[in-house]
Amino acid sequence: MLLQVRGIISTIGWRDIFDILLVAVLLYKLYMMIKDTRALTLLKGLVVLLVATLVSKWLGLNVINWLLQKSMTVVLVALPIVFQPELRKALEQLGRGRLFGRSGILNEEEAQNLLDETIKAVTVLAKNKIGALLVFEREMRLNDYVDTGIKVDGIVSSEFLTNIFIPNSPLHDGAVIVRGNRVTAAGCILPLTDDPTLGKELGTRHRAALGISEQTDAIIVVVSEETGIISVAEGGRLSRYVEPAKLKDFLRPLYSAKGSPLSDFFNWRSSS
Structure with a gap:
């Protein structure tokens, strides 16, 4: 086990570390954008729906799992509409070069x-x-x-x-x-x-x-x-x-x- 862990660590390069850090920063920025908004509540509901889908599949509840899978498809299609204000804000900040800065900071x-x-x-x-x-x-x-x-x-x-x-x-x-x-x-x-x-x-x-x-x-x-x-x-x-x-x-x-x-x-x- 220890040898396997060492083997995995030895394969990690600086690009992998940079990749992980970049994803972490992007996820953090996404969280800060939807924090204290209705979008965060909707996201929590989506997570609950995903967990329910996995649990129903694991328990062999085929009918419920089928319904949840269809619901997930509808939700994924509706996500761009639900999160339209946040997506618009992210694109605006990206265009202004402020995606990684505090939105409240002015020149x-x-x-x-x-x-x-x-x-x-x-x-x-x-x-x-x-x-x-x-x-x-x-x-x-x-x-x-x-x-x-x-x-x-x-x-x-x-x-x-x-x-x-x-x-x-x-x-x-x-x-x-x-x-x-x-x-x-x-x-x-x-x-x-x-x-x-x-x-x-x-x-x-x-x-x-x-x-x-x-x-x-x-x-x-x-x-x-x-x-x-x-x-x-x-x-x-x-x-x-x-x-x-x-x-x-x-x-x-x-x-x-x-x-x-x-x-x-x-x-x-x-x-x-």
Whole structure:
């Protein structure tokens, strides 16, 4: 047995190692793309179906095995349709040369423009006491929450963000989800926090910001409709009274290759 193992190891060359590592990286990228999306649930269902097919064959359950095999054929034909968003995203990233990089990383010019436009919009919204809820996606995909709103897919600009939250406009209620430097959707519904210690003066927007921050790694910016106070939520914590000039410090790591956790920026102010 030991000799057989040594024999197998001796036949492995550097090309084989490279081949294995490349397949591992591709599988990891595939997993990261479908992580926290409905596609992952569908993939789990496919695995269950495959296991059931193998078990039924092993047990000699011919009728069930035949039905499962036919079902597998239909599923394999339907896979390109089911995974169309993920396949499209992979091809887009491949065409942009970003397949092996973080999708949230922008080049320096794009990142600076996004930060400037976001701060301009938040400043205007706060000055005029216009309520706003901005969700900045990080590694964890927010597709399930995107589906609750209206898909937009527009470049972030101060005028665009301001107009979305203008009172009585079609999309002013709900949250805006930002992916990279694009507004993915508006009018999105977010889960509310169950934290009983949250101050009663904080309304639905703040509770939604905390709720989504408890369940994902997103960074959320809130503008109070009553006071114009700017708050930022991350990891189930809320930082209030954030000055527009300081907002860039909260958001910059999102679009930096050296992106570090934002926890250092947050000071919990439960009494605020």
